[in-house]
Amino acid sequence: MRKLYHHWLTPASRKIRLALTEKRLPFELELERTVDRRPEFLALNPAGEVPVLVEDDGTVVAGGGPIAEYVEEAYPGATLLGHTPASRAETRRLIDWFDAKFGREVTENLVGEKLHKRMERTGTPNAQAIRAGLANIHYHLDYIGWLAERRTWLAGDEFSLADIAAGAHLSCVDYLGDVPWDEHPDAKIWYARIKSRPSFRPLLAETVPGAPPPPHYADLDF
Amino acid sequence: MRKLYHHWLTPASRKIRLALTEKRLPFELELERTVDRRPEFLALNPAGEVPVLVEDDGTVVAGGGPIAEYVEEAYPGATLLGHTPASRAETRRLIDWFDAKFGREVTENLVGEKLHKRMERTGTPNAQAIRAGLANIHYHLDYIGWLAERRTWLAGDEFSLADIAAGAHLSCVDYLGDVPWDEHPDAKIWYARIKSRPSFRPLLAETVPGAPPPPHYADLDF
Numbered sequence: 520m521r522k523l524y525h526h527w528l529t530p531a532s533r534k535i536r537l538a539l540t541e542k543r544l545p546f547e548l549e550l551e552r553t554v555d556r557r558p559e560f561l562a563l564n565p566a567g568e569v570p571v572l573v574e575d576d577g578t579v580v581a582g583g584g585p586i587a588e589y590v591e592e593a594y595p596g597a598t599l600l601g602h603t604p605a606s607r608a609e610t611r612r613l614i615d616w617f618d619a620k621f622g623r624e625v626t627e628n629l630v631g632e633k634l635h636k637r638m639e640r641t642g643t644p645n646a647q648a649i650r651a652g653l654a655n656i657h658y659h660l661d662y663i664g665w666l667a668e669r670r671t672w673l674a675g676d677e678f679s680l681a682d683i684a685a686g687a688h689l690s691c692v693d694y695l696g697d698v699p700w701d702e703h704p705d706a707k708i709w710y711a712r713i714k715s716r717p718s719f720r721p722l723l724a725e726t727v728p729g730a731p732p733p734p735h736y737a738d739l740d741f
Numbered sequence: 742m743r744k745l746y747h748h749w750l751t752p753a754s755r756k757i758r759l760a761l762t763e764k765r766l767p768f769e770l771e772l773e774r775t776v777d778r779r780p781e782f783l784a785l786n787p788a789g790e791v792p793v794l795v796e797d798d799g800t801v802v803a804g805g806g807p808i809a810e811y812v813e814e815a816y817p818g819a820t821l822l823g824h825t826p827a828s829r830a831e832t833r834r835l836i837d838w839f840d841a842k843f844g845r846e847v848t849e850n851l852v853g854e855k856l857h858k859r860m861e862r863t864g865t866p867n868a869q870a871i872r873a874g875l876a877n878i879h880y881h882l883d884y885i886g887w888l889a890e891r892r893t894w895l896a897g898d899e900f901s902l903a904d905i906a907a908g909a910h911l912s913c914v915d916y917l918g919d920v921p922w923d924e925h926p927d928a929k930i931w932y933a934r935i936k937s938r939p940s941f942r943p944l945l946a947e948t949v950p951g952a953p954p955p956p957h958y959a960d961l962d963f
Contacts, residue, residue, distance in 0.1 A: 564834075565884070566842055578827045584806070585833035593826040604815040605800045611807035612786075620788055662787070 524551040524560065524571040527638070527727045528630055528694055530622065531583030532570040533687035538587055538599055538680060540718035546572075554639040583618065587680055599680045610674040613666075613681035617688050621659050628652025630691045634730060653697065660698070664705030673709070678716075686713040690722055696733040700741065707741075715739050746773040746782065746793040749860070749949045750852055750916055752844065753805030754792040755909035760809055760821055760902060762940035768794075776861040805840065809902055821902045832896040835888075835903035839910050843881050850874025852913045856952060875919065882920070886927030895931070900938075908935040912944055918955040922963065929963075937961050 523539065523546045525532035539546050551560055551569050564571045564581035572580045572589070580589045591600055601607040629652040632644040663685060666673050674681035689710060692698050700707040713719060723737040735741040745761065745768045747754035761768050773782055773791050786793045786803035794802045794811070802811045813822055823829040851874040854866040885907060888895050896903035911932060914920050922929040935941060945959040957963040 566834075566838060578830075580827075580830040581834045582837045584837055585830045588810070588833055589826050589830045592829065604811050605802075607814065608800075608802040608807045608811040611810055612788075612803045615804045615806055616788060 521546040521575060522549055522573045523547070524549045524563070524569050524573075526551055526553060526569045527725070528634060528691045529569055530626055530684070530687040530691050531568075531618065533690060533722055534583050534618075534680070534684050535570045535572065535586050535590075536722065537683045537687060537718050538590055540721075541599060541678075541683070541716075542590060542594055542597060544590065544594060552639075554641065584614075587614070599678075599683065601674065601677070601679060606675055610679045610681045613674050614684045616662075617681070617684040621685070621688050624655040625652050625659060626688050626691060628655070629695060629697050633695055634727070638727070638730075656692065656698065657702070660703035660706040663709060664703055667705050667709040682709075682713060686710070686719065690719075694727075694732045694736055696736075711739070711741070714741075743768040743797060744771055744795045745769070746771045746785070746791050746795075748773055748775060748791045749947070750856060750913045751791055752848055752906070752909040752913050753790075753840065755912060755944055756805050756840075756902070756906050757792045757794065757808050757812075758944065759905045759909060759940050760812055762943075763821060763900075763905070763938075764812060764816055764819060766812065766816060774861075776863065806836075809836070821900075821905065823896065823899070823901060828897055832901045832903045835896050836906045838884075839903070839906040843907070843910050846877040847874050847881060848910050848913060850877070851917060851919050855917055856949070860949070860952075878914065878920065879924070882925035882928040885931060886925055889927050889931040904931075904935055908932070908941065912941075916949075916954045916958055918958075933961070933963070936963075 521544065523532070523535060525536065525548055527550070536548070551557070551571075553560070553567055553569055556567055560571070561567055563573065563579050566581065568582065570583055570586060572586045574580075580586045591598060600610045628648040632648050632652070636642045636644055663673065670676070672678045672682050673685060689698060700710070714723070726732060743766065745754070745757060747758065747770055749772070758770070773779070773793075775782070775789055775791055778789055782793070783789055785795065785801050788803065790804065792805055792808060794808045796802075802808045813820060822832045850870040854870050854874070858864045858866055885895065892898070894900045894904050895907060911920060922932070936945070948954060
């Protein structure tokens with residue numbers, strides 16, 4: 520069985536879990552505490568980061584970006600990127616927006632500071648970073664709302680890896696209760712549609728030991 | 742004529758300049774001072790970052806990752822990624838290694854602190870960050886040497902975007918004279934081969950006003 524090494528509340532792992540499920544590619548999850556730097560895991564990915572995908576034939580693909588592209592190439596058919604080079608470029612621009620910009624400006628400041636530092640015992644939360652994350656998220660929710668008002672899904676007419684990347688990040692921040700949904704109704708409507716997809720259910724059911732999510736987290740009518 | 746918005750000593754811009762030249766796709770360069778946040782430029786890329794590619798037909802592709810993938814899809818033929826999903830995954834793993842890990846651990850700490858902060862008047866160099874960058878680079882040069890000893894090029898038998906991404910970052914750091922080549926002979930041999938490619942010449946000829954490179958920077962026999 521295909522295996523995916525992941526860790527709790529890491530958006531890149533969640534992105535690949537969603538992508539594999541949307542593409543109907545079965546996999547088993549293996550929790551990897553990357554902070555332990557296991558030699559067997561470093562042999563799979565010298566960068567020491569999740570996600571890592573191991574195929575039945577032994578093929579190893581390391582990293583959220585490379586796995587997403589690999590899955591599209593190895594299993595063509597229902598695409599999650601788009602049908603033309605230009606539409607695929609727009610999907611990838613938005614994937615980068617969430618994985619790089621949202622990640623740096625919001626997720627790292629909130630999930631990184633409040634949760635990962637505690638789980639991995641790598642330091643104490645930085646209050647200034649948390650304030651920055653809480654301030655920055657409004658701009659990103661405005662952008663999601665702006666896109667969702669003009670397009671069926673974030674990158675265009677079809678559900679894509681752009682929605683998946685955005686949903687992966689927002690679900691991690693929402694686990695902390697730090698997404699001000701009521702101030703951003705257009706983004707909230709988009710997220711409600713994401714949340715109701717069957718691929719999202721396993722993420723909403725997962726809880727991190729010692730850090731339960733707020734009640735609205737798994738509620739489809741939040 | 743195809744247009745590429747770039748800025749001096751930004752590895753993502755250099756990566757695309759190299760990729761376009763290697764694929765024999767002519768382009769004209771347009772210097773964009775992203776710190777000015779020009780509305781016309783933000784309309785092309787709301788993230789406000791270079792590189793941005795504008796095709797003759799008006800297609801806009803924003804971001805180093807999306808442009809590299811777009812160029813492969815829109816102009817197939819001599820690939821810079823590889824021929825199988827698995828070999829392309831290995832190329833992309835290494836592109837990520839340099840663009841994300843090397844970028845965060847080395848380039849931002851050295852080029853970002855010493856040069857971009859001064860050019861863009863966004864602060865004063867952080868001595869602790871510079872020390873971290875100078876320490877971190879050894880590990881990365883060891884990794885390049887390790888790969889170069891075992892493979893013809895970084896990702897395998899063929900010259901690829903992995904070599905281009907690594908060369909783009911290292912050329913920016915080398916512009917400051919901060920690459921300890923003599924302590925890493927295997928990495929140095931690999932870089933000498935990169936440096937002698939015709940696609941590299943325009944980068945080596947470019948100088949930043951007020952910040953000339955050291956004499957060895959453009960020297961093929963360094």
